[in-house]
Amino acid sequence: MIEVIGPYAGQLLMGLMLTxxxxxxSFAIGLALAVIATPLTQSARNPLRYxxxxxxxxxxxxxxxxxxxxxxxxxxxxxxxLSGSYFEVDALSAGIVALAAVSFAYLVEILRAALQAIPxxxxxxxxxxxxxxxxxxxxxxxxQMFKRxxxxxxxxxxxxxxxxxxxxxxxLEELMRKSVIAAGATHHPLTFYMSAACLYVAVTAVSSAxxxxxxxxxxxxxx
Amino acid sequence: xxxxxxxxxxxxxxxxxxxxxIITLAAFLLGQVAALPLALAAASRHRVVAWPAQFYIFFxxxxxxxxxxxxxxxxxGGLEAVRDSILWPILKEPVGCAILAVGLNSAAYVGAxxxxxxxxxxxxxxxxARILGLGRWQTLTRVxxxxxxxxxxxxLGNEITLVMKASSLASAVxxxxxxxxxxxxxxxxxxxxxxxxxxxxxxxxxxxxxxxxFRFVERRSAIPGLSNRES
Numbered sequence: 001m002i003e004v005i006g007p008y009a010g011q012l013l014m015g016l017m018l019t020x021x022x023x024x025x026s027f028a029i030g031l032a033l034a035v036i037a038t039p040l041t042q043s044a045r046n047p048l049r050y051x052x053x054x055x056x057x058x059x060x061x062x063x064x065x066x067x068x069x070x071x072x073x074x075x076x077x078x079x080x081x082l083s084g085s086y087f088e089v090d091a092l093s094a095g096i097v098a099l100a101a102v103s104f105a106y107l108v109e110i111l112r113a114a115l116q117a118i119p120x121x122x123x124x125x126x127x128x129x130x131x132x133x134x135x136x137x138x139x140x141x142x143x144q145m146f147k148r149x150x151x152x153x154x155x156x157x158x159x160x161x162x163x164x165x166x167x168x169x170x171x172l173e174e175l176m177r178k179s180v181i182a183a184g185a186t187h188h189p190l191t192f193y194m195s196a197a198c199l200y201v202a203v204t205a206v207s208s209a210x211x212x213x214x215x216x217x218x219x220x221x222x223x
Numbered sequence: 224x225x226x227x228x229x230x231x232x233x234x235x236x237x238x239x240x241x242x243x244x245i246i247t248l249a250a251f252l253l254g255q256v257a258a259l260p261l262a263l264a265a266a267s268r269h270r271v272v273a274w275p276a277q278f279y280i281f282f283x284x285x286x287x288x289x290x291x292x293x294x295x296x297x298x299x300g301g302l303e304a305v306r307d308s309i310l311w312p313i314l315k316e317p318v319g320c321a322i323l324a325v326g327l328n329s330a331a332y333v334g335a336x337x338x339x340x341x342x343x344x345x346x347x348x349x350x351x352a353r354i355l356g357l358g359r360w361q362t363l364t365r366v367x368x369x370x371x372x373x374x375x376x377x378x379l380g381n382e383i384t385l386v387m388k389a390s391s392l393a394s395a396v397x398x399x400x401x402x403x404x405x406x407x408x409x410x411x412x413x414x415x416x417x418x419x420x421x422x423x424x425x426x427x428x429x430x431x432x433x434x435x436x437f438r439f440v441e442r443r444s445a446i447p448g449l450s451n452r453e454s
Contacts, residue, residue, distance in 0.1 A: 061384065061430035062423045063391035065402055070423075073415035158285075165287035169395055176289060183297060190298035193290055201285035 004191050008182040012192075015178030016199055018092075022174060023164040026096045027157055030103030037104075038111040038145075039137065052108060059105035064163050068098040072170045095167030103160045110152035114145045147218045154211030158204050165200075175199060228417040232408050236421050239404030244429070246321050246390040246400060251383050253326030254333055261334035263363075266341045276334070283331035288389050292324035296396045321393035329386050336378055340371035373444060380437030384430045401425060 005012075041049045059067070075089035075097075118141060126136045146153075168176035179196040183189040264276035283291065299305045300314055313319035344367055352362040394403030401422045408418035 058423070058427060061427040063388040063402060063426060065391045065394070066405070066419055066423055066426065069402070069406060069409075070415060070419040073409055073413075074419065077413070077415055162287040165289045166392075168289070176287070179290075180293070183293075187301075189301055190294065193294040193298050197282070197286040197290045197294065200287060200290065201282055204285040205281075 004186055004188050005195055008178075008186070008192070011178050011182060012175065012195060012199065015173060015175035016203075018172070018174040019161070019164050019176075020203070022092065022095050022099065022167055022172070023157075023161040026099035026164070027103055027160045029096070029100035030107050030160070031153070033100070033104045034107035034111050035142075037108055038115055039141075041108070041112055042115065056105045056109055059102055064098070064102050065166050065169065067102055068095060068166055068170060071098045071101070091167060091170045091172035094170060095164065095172055099160055099163060099167070102163070103156055106156050106159070107153065110149050110156060111145060114147075114149035114152070115141070117148055118144050150211065150215050150218065154208065154215075157211070158207060161203060161207070162200065224416055224420075225414065228412055228414040229421065231412075232405070232414075232418045232421040235408045236401055236404045236418065236425060239399055239401040239422075240425055242318065242393070242398060242400040243387070243390055243402075243426075246318065246325065246393055246398075247383070247387040247429070249322045250325035250329060250390065251386045253322060254329030254382070254386065255379075257327065257330035258333035258337055261330055262337035262341060265334060265338045280331045280335050280338075283328055284335065288324060288328045289392055289395060291328055292321060292392055292396060295324045296320040317396040317398045318393065320396060321390065321398055325386055325389045325392070328389065329382060332385075333375075333379070333382060336375050336382075337371055340374040341367060343374070344370055373446075376437070376441050376444065380434055380441070383433045383437070387426065387429055387433065 037048075037052060040046055041052055043049070072089055072091065072094035075094055076087065079087040079089065122140055122144075123136060126140045131139070164174060165176040168174055168180065171177065173181070175196055179192040183192040186192070261276050261279065264272050265280060267273045267276075295314070296317060300320070305311060305314060313323065348366055349362050352366045353359075357365065390400060391402035393400050394406060397403075399407060405418040405422035409415045412418070
C-alpha cells in the first residue's frame with residue numbers, strides 16, 4: 001500500500017492544502033458577511049430581514065452541488081454578457097463563492113439564535129451607562145454572541161470543509177480531485193479514496209478538538 | 224432568463240425527479256434502519272460493542288459523502304470478493320451505490336443523534352421498568368425508544384432534507400437524477416440559469432413537502448399536555 005501511495009503523497013498533500021484554502025476562504029467570507037447581516041435582521045421593520053429569510057430557506061432546501069453548478073456555469077454566462085467578451089469563471093473562484101454563499105445562510109441562522117439569547121436588558125443598561133451604539137455592539141453584544149454561537153460555528157466549519165469536496169466535480173484539483181486522478185492512474189481506487197477519507201477525518205478531528213478547547217476556555221466549569 | 228428555455232427544462236428535469244425521490248426515500252429508510260442498531264451499540268456499556276460503532280460514527284461523520292460514494296462505487300466495485308458476493312446486484316448499479324453511500328452516511332448522523340437521546344433518558348426508568356417485570360426487549364421498545372424517537376423527531380425532518388440534498392451527488396457517478404438532468408440540459412442548451420432554477424424549485428418543493436409531513440407526524444405522535452422541548 002505504501003508503494004502505491006508513495007509517489008502520489010506529495011500530490012495528495014497539495015490537494016489537501018487547496019482543500020483547506022477553499023474551505024477557509026469560503027468559511028471566512030461567509031462568517032464575515034453573517035456577522036454584518038445578523039444585526040440587520042433584528043429590527044422588525046427592516047425589509048432586508050424578509051429577503052434574508054427567503055434566502056436562507058432557499059439555500060437550506062437546494063443541494064450545495066446545484067449552487068456550485070449555478071455559480072460556475074451561470075457565472076460564466078452572466079459575466080460574458082456583462083463584459084461583452086468571453087469570460088470564464090475558474091473552478092476555484094466558483095467554489096469559494098458558492099460555499100461562502102451556502103455557509104453565509106447557515107451562519108446567519110446560527111448567529112441570529114445566539115443574538116436573540118442575549119437579554120434585552122443588557123442593551124438598555126449599556127446605553128444608559130453611556131456606551132455608543134458601536135461600542136455596545138463590539139464590546140457587549142459581539143463577544144457574547146460568539147460565545148453562544150461557537151458550537152454552531154464549529155459545526156458549520158466541519159460541514160463546509162467536507163462540502164469543499166464537491167468543488168472537485170467542476171474540476172478543481174483539491175484533495176478529492178487529486179485522489180480521483182491518482183486512483184485512475186494506478187487502478188487502486190480503494191487505496192486512494194480511503195487515504196483521502198483519512199486525511200479529511202484527520203482535519204475534522206483536529207478542528208473539533210480545537211473548537212472543543214475554545215468552548216471549554218470560554219465556558220469554564222461552574223464552581 | 225428565457226421563458227421558452229425555462230419551460231423546455233421542466234420535462235427534462237422532471238425525468239430526473241423520480242430518481243431523486245427514489246434515492247432520497249430509499250437512502251433515508253436505510254439510514255433509519257441502520258441507525259438503530261448503531262445507536263444501541265454505541266450506547267452499550269461493553270467496549271467491544273461500543274468502540275466499533277463509535278469509530279464508524281466518527282469516521283463517517285468526519286469525511287465527505289462524495290468520498291464515501293467513491294469508496295463504495297469505484298473502490299468496492301473493483302474488488303473481486305465483492306463481485307462474487309450477494310451485494311453485487313446493488314453495487315454494480317450506480318443508483319444502488321448512491322442509495323448505499325447516502326444511507327450509510329445518514330445512519331452515522333442519526334445513530335449519533337439517537338445515541339444521545341437514549342443516554343439522556345434517566346437510568347432509573349429502565350431500572351423501574353425491569354423491577355415492574357418488563358423484559359429487556361420490552362423495556363427497550365416500550366420505555367426507552369418511544370421517548371428517544373419523540374426527542375429526535377424534529378431533527379429527523381431536517382435529516383431527510385439533508386439526504387435529499389446529498390442525493391444530488393449521485394450525478395457524480397453517472398446517475399441522471401435532477402441535478403444530473405439539469406446539467407444535461409445545460410450542456411445541450413448552455414442556459415444554466417433556466418435549468419438550475421427549475422431544478423432548484425423542484426428541490427425546494429420536495430423539501431417543503433418533507434417538512435410538512437414531519438410536522439404532521441410530530442403533532443400526531445406528541446403526548447397531549449407533555450412537551451419536552453420549549454418551542
